[in-house]
Amino acid sequence: xxxxxxxxxxxxxxxxxxxxxxxxxxxxxxxxxxxxxxxxxxxxxxxxxxxxxxxxxxxxxxxxxxxxxxxxxxxxxxxxxxxxxxxxxxxxxxxxxxxxxxxxxxxxxxxxxxxxxxxxxxxxxxxxxxxxxxxxxxxxxxxxxxxxxxxxxxxxxxxxxxxxxxxxxxxxxxxxxxxxxxxxxxxxxxxxxxxxxxxxxxxxxxxxxxxxx
Numbered sequence: 001x002x003x004x005x006x007x008x009x010x011x012x013x014x015x016x017x018x019x020x021x022x023x024x025x026x027x028x029x030x031x032x033x034x035x036x037x038x039x040x041x042x043x044x045x046x047x048x049x050x051x052x053x054x055x056x057x058x059x060x061x062x063x064x065x066x067x068x069x070x071x072x073x074x075x076x077x078x079x080x081x082x083x084x085x086x087x088x089x090x091x092x093x094x095x096x097x098x099x100x101x102x103x104x105x106x107x108x109x110x111x112x113x114x115x116x117x118x119x120x121x122x123x124x125x126x127x128x129x130x131x132x133x134x135x136x137x138x139x140x141x142x143x144x145x146x147x148x149x150x151x152x153x154x155x156x157x158x159x160x161x162x163x164x165x166x167x168x169x170x171x172x173x174x175x176x177x178x179x180x181x182x183x184x185x186x187x188x189x190x191x192x193x194x195x196x197x198x199x200x201x202x203x204x205x206x207x208x209x210x211x212x213x
Contacts, residue, residue: 006083032120075088114174172185
């Protein structure tokens, strides 16, 4: 039975290669139900139109960008070595910028589109273990990556600069605003296999995963 399930996943999850624009590198994508997702966190330093996204290299630069409601990106712990695997962290002002954060042909998922994904995977209580990568999570809190999403624990950046380190949690923005100061995001923890939906201050830095148009 397990072998049959593995073969089914291999057939259903068609993996294709595309070139991301805006300063990124070659990425993979995977079809899950009716949706096609990137399998890597976004790692671009320019908007779709070519304009640069400001790089906040210090906690003070990050804080000022948020206070001024300006787009910004950073690496977790300001360490470029974290970018190759985990991508960049973006504030929501970059996510919502009219110049377009996602590469051509893709968009930042809405909260409803994240929910459609987790519903397809059996609901929030069952989806997390399937979405999490099979390695890299703290205290052996790994997932199965059975649907090919490759959810990595890239951590986050708080509005004042401090945040969570690599290994403990993965957080991905949606494009859906909650109130003037907050927006919805999807959250995976190391200590359970569930998915959680919360709102976060727009000044905070989270990972971004793109969905095909």
